[in-house]
Amino acid sequence: MQGETSRIFALRPRLSARVRARRALLALSALVLAATLIGRAAVRGPTTAPAAAPSLTPKATPASSADSTFAAGACRTLAPTTRGRGQTVLLDAGHGGPDPGASGTTTTGKRVNESQLTLPVVLAAAASLRADGYRVTLSRTVDTSVARLGPGDVTRSGLLSLAGEHADTQARVTCANRSGAAALVSVHFNAFSDPTARGSLTAYDSARTFSASNRQLAQLVEGDVVAALNAAGWQVPDRGIIDDATLNAPALSAQANAYGHLLLLGPAAAGWLSTPSAMPGVLVEPFFLANATEATVAADPAGQQAIAAGITRAIEQFLAVPGGSAAP
């Protein structure tokens, strides 16, 4: 996402040095979260070949009857593999298809994209949750957008357009709502211009009727992901939880700036988001891909498994407590 960062700054209003300094800390955390604020175009290189589809149970079915909302391989619901608990979890692999998200280079020089790394994390978490009796809806199961994109959603150079970015996130919200999920966890990886930036953070929205649950889920996800990674031998700085309304994240459109929330998690806004996500949700960014050490762990199947284990534990803790599964 190196190009994305410079593009954000290029389109950002000029701020005084004092304001810039004050915002620097938040901006560090906010840069990639801003991608989900919408109104931000993904910057990518030439179209890459889609990754091989992961093996899924033949029982995988669309969360709703087939329609034109979702791309092939998007919004799939997987039954529990043990006796069901009657609860559904929505796992969202950030980016995908014409939106590769952030990129980085491992210590061995391998280039990695955020969209490639978020998918194995959610697939691993889905397997664990299903084995524990939960139904899991995945916003995507392959390297694709979630929305079935139209002509105006992709630029001539193969980038997701602003309209496409908005449509794709709206499709993730629609998928979550149709699934009837009791909790939503979106997985991303962070980016920043400074390659020494490190650490995990989890964002939540405080402007919903169920914001107390959002915050509770964020604390669980952040704590459990960091604990799982540390238990596996990686010392990951804990950057804590962050309210998406305080991000001051730069965005590429006036509408996105005015909205000021993560579109996936935030409230309705006339003309921008008619139907918001209907369940407690968070967006976790366990690593900075701009940091070679963290990119290496993010690309390591053992690192992905550890993140998945933390997410699984957090969701199960959240859904086990009274009120934890309370949707509005």
Ligand SMILES: [Zn+2]
């Ligand atoms: Zn992202």
